Amino acid sequence: MNLSIALQYLLPHRLLSRLAHALARCRWRAFKRIMIDTVVRRFDVNLAEADNPDPNSYPHFNAFFTRALKPGARQADGNPLAVVSPADGRISQAGRIDCGRIVQAKGQWFTAAELLGSEREAAVYADGDFVNVYLSPRDYHRVHMPMAGTLRETLHIPGRLFSVSPWAVRAIPRLFARNERLVCHFDTAHGPLCVVMVGAMLVSGVETVWGGEEIPPYASRARARDWRGKGIGLERFAEMARFNYGSTVIVLWPANTVALDTLHSEQALQVGERIGVLRAAKPAPL
Numbered sequence: 203m204n205l206s207i208a209l210q211y212l213l214p215h216r217l218l219s220r221l222a223h224a225l226a227r228c229r230w231r232a233f234k235r236i237m238i239d240t241v242v243r244r245f246d247v248n249l250a251e252a253d254n255p256d257p258n259s260y261p262h263f264n265a266f267f268t269r270a271l272k273p274g275a276r277q278a279d280g281n282p283l284a285v286v287s288p289a290d291g292r293i294s295q296a297g298r299i300d301c302g303r304i305v306q307a308k309g310q311w312f313t314a315a316e317l318l319g320s321e322r323e324a325a326v327y328a329d330g331d332f333v334n335v336y337l338s339p340r341d342y343h344r345v346h347m348p349m350a351g352t353l354r355e356t357l358h359i360p361g362r363l364f365s366v367s368p369w370a371v372r373a374i375p376r377l378f379a380r381n382e383r384l385v386c387h388f389d390t391a392h393g394p395l396c397v398v399m400v401g402a403m404l405v406s407g408v409e410t411v412w413g414g415e416e417i418p419p420y421a422s423r424a425r426a427r428d429w430r431g432k433g434i435g436l437e438r439f440a441e442m443a444r445f446n447y448g449s450t451v452i453v454l455w456p457a458n459t460v461a462l463d464t465l466h467s468e469q470a471l472q473v474g475e476r477i478g479v480l481r482a483a484k485p486a487p488l
Contacts, residue, residue, distance in 0.1 A: 207373050215363035215403050216420055222404040223418060226264040226446065237263040245340035251275045264407075268343050268444045276342075278439035279476040285460050286439055287333075287471040288348045288397065289451050290341040294334040294371060296465040296477075299454070302328045307372045314454065316379035317398060319359045319424055323387065326394050329457045333465065333477055334378070336366060336450050344444040345451050346473050349480065351388030351395050353412060353434040359383050360421035366402040366450045368468075378452060384408050384416050386442070392480055396454040399443055407446025411436075415446075439474050 228234055238257045241247060249255045253270040260266040278286050295305045302324060303311045315324035337343055361382040364374050371377055382401040387394065399408045401417055408417040412434045413427070436442055462478035471477070 206369065210364050210370060210374060210403070213403070219363050219401075219404055219406045219420075220418065222447065223407060226267070226407075227262045229262050234260070234262050234266075238266045241267075241339055245338065247340050264446050267447060268409075270344070271342055276473045278474040281476065281479065282438075283480045284476040285348050285462075285478040285480060286346070287335065287473055287475045287477050288442075288453055289335045289337055289343075289345050290472050291335040291337040291451075291470075293465050293467055293469040293471065294336045294368070294450065295467060296333040296462060297331065299327055299330045299332055304332050304334075304378075304452075306376070306378060310372065310375060310377075312376040312379040316376060317383075317452065318385050318396065318454075319357055323385075323396070326456050327396065327454045331455045331457075331460055331462050331478075332452060333462070334450060334452045335471060336368070336371075337445060339447075342473065343447070344441050344473075345397070345399065347436045347438055347440050347442050348397070348453050348477070349390055349392070349395060350438045351390040351436060353386065353429040353432070353436070354389050355387045355429060356410075356413070356416075356427045357385040357387075358416060358421050358425040358427075359385060360423060361401075363401055363403045363406050366400060378450065382406055382417060382420060384410070384443075386410070388436075392459050393456050397442065398452040398454070399445070400450040400452060402447075402449045404447060406449070408443060408449075409446065410443045411441055 251271055253272050302314050305311050314327050315321045318324050362380050364377050378400050384399040386397045409415045458481055460478045
């Protein structure tokens with residue numbers, strides 16, 4: 203085991219993430235300017251597409267990191283049956299859920315039941331399809347709906363906060379099923395849809411458009427929230443959540459719901475870009 207991987211097991215994940223959370227909201231002008239300028243230079247952030255392109259005008263680093271884009275900077279695929287990318291980033295893995303197992307990397311996998319924290323919910327997605335998108339520090343950090351749906355339930359699952367960088371994903375077994383995460387279940391005209399917001403070391407903050415900041419606080423036990431009857435319906439391409447710092451979003455569909463396009467590991471994507479197409483419509487579950 204190399205030093206980088208060993209540190210992933212030894213470092214105090216939550217303590218470091220709490221510190222990063224506080225620093226990201228520091229309003230001391232000199233400090234936040236250094237943080238923003240460093241990220242812009244190191245990761246070649248494209249500020250020209252930001253709704254506010256002036257990095258010095260953001261009140262703190264997190265406001266910059268979760269910046270909105272100019273109207274029209276991203277557009278949904280014109281085919282109304284197209285399923286679209288939920289985020290800017292790169293494909294980590296995508297494809298078939300094989301008897302409940304999801305590929306993490308070559309030689310690595312985890313189960314849908316582990317990821318969702320429920321055998322019952324996971325059974326819906328047995329032999330279905332998944333897409334895993336990794337958001338790097340240079341990316342737009344808001345997550346959008348891959349298809350229209352109505353929120354049914356969320357489950358905040360406690361866990362570790364391993365890095366989700368490609369090198370960690372290749373080395374740490376079942377990483378996405380071990381990290382702190384928010385599981386979002388939707389009902390759609392084509393059946394269930396699940397979007398999982400996975401936290402990571404230093405980048406574990408998750409906000410939703412319906413509930414505000416969900417992570418932190420970090421969970422000591424799984425916390426389910428029932429959103430049925432609250433009327434939280436989101437159209438395809440609508441913003442649903444954001445990462446306070448980057449991370450990974452995983453989308454699951456039941457079998458025969460979507461026909462995914464040919465998607466390759468490390469393939470770059472933008473929000474709204476087609477990643478597949480819906481099959482014949484099915485009624486939403488009662």
